[in-house]
Amino acid sequence: MKNKAEIIKKLLAFIVLLSVLVFLAACGIHFFEKEAQPEAFGFLLDAMRFTLLTLTTIGYGDVYPITAGGKLLTAFVGVSGSLIGIAFFVAIVSGSLTLIKKIRIILTKTQMGQRRG
Secondary structure, three states, X not given: OOXXXXXXXXXXXXXXXXXXXXXXXXXXXXHHHOOOXXXXXXXXXXXXXXXXXXXXXXXXXXXXXXXXXXHHHHHHHHHHHHHHHHHHHHHHHHHHHHHHHHHHHHHHHXXXXXXXX
């Protein structure tokens, strides 16, 4: 089984990469939409809120892009959020199944040892 330091290192790397994705997407949506919708995307933090809501596929619908570049970027961010969610689900399920398999092997070896003794 992997040690805790290795797992924490991978989790931190994932968080850093996800933060970079959110920041770059927020900069992009701010670039495309700030002139068309200054009240909705005038500040970078507003664009970050929109990006996080889109990435997590929540999307309240109170703010949405109207420019072609903003729509394209939003579609990319939405699909990326869905793929990240699917990847997390697959990783959790496969990790759980691997752990169950290891536990079964250990239990089988323990039971075999008790039968011989």
